[in-house]
Amino acid sequence: IRPFVVAIDGPAAAGKGTLATALAAHLGLPYLDTGLLYRTIGKIMADRGWDLDDGELAGQLAGALDPEDLKRPDLRGREAGELASRVAVHPQVRAALVDFQRGFAATPPGAVLDGRDIGTVICPEAQVKIFVTASAEVRARRRTDELAAKGRSVDYARILDEVRERDARDSSRATAPLKAADDAVVLDTSTLDRDGALAAALAIVAAKR
Ligand code: C5P
Numbered sequence: 749i750r751p752f753v754v755a756i757d758g759p760a761a762a763g764k765g766t767l768a769t770a771l772a773a774h775l776g777l778p779y780l781d782t783g784l785l786y787r788t789i790g791k792i793m794a795d796r797g798w799d800l801d802d803g804e805l806a807g808q809l810a811g812a813l814d815p816e817d818l819k820r821p822d823l824r825g826r827e828a829g830e831l832a833s834r835v836a837v838h839p840q841v842r843a844a845l846v847d848f849q850r851g852f853a854a855t856p857p858g859a860v861l862d863g864r865d866i867g868t869v870i871c872p873e874a875q876v877k878i879f880v881t882a883s884a885e886v887r888a889r890r891r892t893d894e895l896a897a898k899g900r901s902v903d904y905a906r907i908l909d910e911v912r913e914r915d916a917r918d919s920s921r922a923t924a925p926l927k928a929a930d931d932a933v934v935l936d937t938s939t940l941d942r943d944g945a946l947a948a949a950l951a952i953v954a955a956k957r
Contacts, residue, residue, distance in 0.1 A: 751858035752777065753873070754953065755866035758880035759926060760829065760914045761887035763937050763945060767880060768862040770946045775860065775953065780852045782863035782870070783832060785845050787823040788813065790831025800834045807840025813848070826910065833914050836864075839923040846870065864918055867929035876956045878949055879928035882938040884911050 754777070756768045765781060772779035789810050793800055800806070822828060835841050842865075849870045853859050861870065867877035882890075888908035895902045918926040928934055933952050937945045 754860040754876040755874040756862040764862045772860040786832035786836045787828040803838035810841045810844035837921045864926045865924035877932035879932040
């Protein structure tokens with residue numbers, strides 16, 4: 749039987765990761781957070797003092813990526829997210845990561861993948877495509893609250909600027925820009941909590957299975 753693939757795309761801080769993790773657990777499928785691939789490359793480049801704008805070099809690093817590197821502890825933060833979006837503009841980097849992502853999705857029983865271009869580029873044949881979004885204000889508020897819960901004092905206005913800047917960079921790049929696939933179901937989580945978002949996503953999956 750054909751592997752069952754769920755593609756989850758959307759902008760930064762829309763709740764993709766939380767939703768994809770819960771969905772994968774419910775469906776009994778492995779989960780790949782593809783943002784981690786770009787975060788890892790950005791972080792290694794920065795550690796080594798390499799030029800983030802050097803697409804050739806970044807592409808070589810992406811081609812030689814060791815899955816063990818994805819377990820680095822410092823990949824979840826804002827800094828790694830920024831570095832990720834800078835290296836993610838390079839076509840060499842994106843091309844080098846295609847096979848790994850497609851191989852993950854094609855392995856039975858299938859997978860849940862989240863990112864920016866899963867439904868459009870990586871798995872255009874996915875049985876389920878969900879574009880998870882929320883207003884920039886709601887996303888910035890969630891991120892500010894998350895950081896505050898960790899005891900960090902952060903300025904909402906600054907986070908909102910960062911969210912908008914990352915949206916602009918991800919949406920305007922020439923290669924694989926952030927956009928909903930034509931056949932994706934758009935799930936706006938602005939007024940949903942985690943459970944509400946999961947219930948809505950499970951309903952979308954049920955309709956396609
Ligand atoms: O999803 P996450 O916030 O971890 O992604 C970090 C950055 O990596 C994004 O802002 C985007 O620039 C890049 N990315 C991408 N394609 C993906 C996943 C992430 O370009 N499939």
